[in-house]
Amino acid sequence: MAVNHSIDNDSIHRQHRSVPALDTLRGRIPQLLKDIARDASRRDLQRELPFEAFALIRQAGLGALRIPRELGGPGGSVSDYIELIASLASADPNVAHALRSHFNFSEAVIHSPDSAEKRDYVAKTLDGKLFAGAHTEVGAPLGTILTRLTRVGDGYRLNGRKWYATGSAYADFLSFSATDDDGKLISVLLPADREGIQVLDDWDGMGQRLTASGGVHLDNVEVHASEIKTRSHNAEVGRHCSTLRQLHLAACAAGVVRNIREDAVDYVRKQARAAMHSPADIARDDQFVQQVVGEISANAYAVDALIATTAAMLDQSAQALTVGSATVDQQLITASISNAQMQVVVAKLALRAAEVLFEVGGGSATSRKYNFDRHWRNIRTVLNHNPLLHKARVVGDFYLNENTTHLREGLVF
Structure with missing residues (x-):
């Protein structure tokens, strides 16, 4: 099924947006989370794409969070951004993931040299525009680009089929990689509603079903010459963004x-009954139920702490990039190894929490109406984006042999 980008564009596109201060932006988040969380489980069950959530995100100005104050933005830190993603994921992980x-695009932009193009991208972001795109090819080996940009008269035409277009159904501008007539690798950035761009709602993963x-x-x-970019970037910025993309998924x-944790507490208080042989009269007084909820809560605490620690590391590497520090290489390595170690532990704790949730109740806890299985499905799907066995191996190689090759090359996906 193709996605219609015109669904809510008229109501959400506003010119000359006034970007709120960081504290104002933060103050908008609690109500936003309530609004997004309200029908999240139902949307998952009915496979209903959350367009309204992205309208709310635009209206709140959250897409501009990382734009520095000197560029007209609120100046949010990496830690602010990652906490936002974790909070959004607690309401609906599809929205956060999408x-x-x-945020990968905006991070690359703010660390790029000053140019008319950069100022244009910043202005669009401050105006509430969202960016996405796709680079992976259907039916091609990793790294192979089959999509072609062909010169036709004074302009160009783009033809191909992309995959893993996460968030593209909700974005205003889309980036695609292609090869030109000379076989050179390029990228284009196009309005999402450009004729001939068809975003397909055909993701069939068991989890994160609404990420497009x-x-x-x-x-x-149709592609204009001004929309064509030669694919090149600062290698250090690329390393930073690679680690940040991984941290986004962990968040x-x-x-x-x-x-x-919220579902466990809510279910026990409102629905669960004490087990037949329990010494307690009600489930919330059952010692084993208390133990399960305690374990889930401890896992949430540990996961949040690990995420926050890694985000702080990336704040340091982001600052090093901004000031051109001589220590930027080492700080990027530190951030990358912190991220890899965090991923391995967070994966185990998160999956464990999703598994033991069902221990707070009997057979009724598996009722489809609660949709508790979506938690495990969503976590497992997120984790499949980051190969944990590879991460653990890279960490071991680093400590055993001081090997930083994979960390420098960004091969911890």
Whole structure:
């Protein structure tokens, strides 16, 4: 099914937006979370894409969180951004995950040299625009780009089919990689409603079902010369953004664990009955139920702490990039190894929390109406984006052999 980008564009596109201060932005988050969480489980059950959530995010100005104050933004830190993603994920992890491409784009922009292009991207972000796109090819080896940009008269045409287009159904601008007539690798940034761009709602993963992570069909899409970019970037910025993309996903898992804790407490208080052989009269007084809720809560606490520690490391590497510090290479390595170690532990704690949630009740806890299984499905799907066995191996190689090759090359995905 193709996604119609015109669903709410008229109501959410506003010119000359006034960007709120950081404290004002933070103050808008609690109500936003309530609004997004309200129907999250139902949307998952009915596979209803959360367009309204992204309208609210635009209206709140959250997409501009990382734009520095000197560029007209609120100046939020990496820690602010990651906490936002974890909070959004506690309401709906699909919404949090779908913002990954946008924040990756804005992070690369703020660390790029001053240029007219950078100022244009910053202005669009401050105006509430969201960015996404896709680079992976359907039916091609990793790294192979089959999508073609062909010169036609004074302009260009783009044809191809992309996959893993996370967030593209909700974005205003989409980035795609392609090869030109000379075989050179390029990228284009196009309005999402450009004729010939068809975002397909065909993601069939068992979890994160509403992230719009499926395909995009590019059918003879018109491309202007000004929309073509030669694919090049500062290697150190690329390393920083790679680690940040991974941390974004871990923050999604962290938010799900917070939601598991909320569901466990709510279910026990409102629905659960004491087990037949329990010495307690009500479930909330059952010592084993208390133990399960305690374990889930401890896991949530530990996951949040690990996420926050890693985010602080990335704040340091981001600052090093900003000032051009001579220690930036070492700080990027420190951030990357912190992230890899965090991922391994968070994965185990998050999956464990999703598993033991069912121990707070009997057979009724598996009722479809509660949809508790979505937590495990969502966490497992998020974790599959980051190969944990590879991460653990890279960490071991680092400590045993002081090998930083994979950390420098960004191969911890």
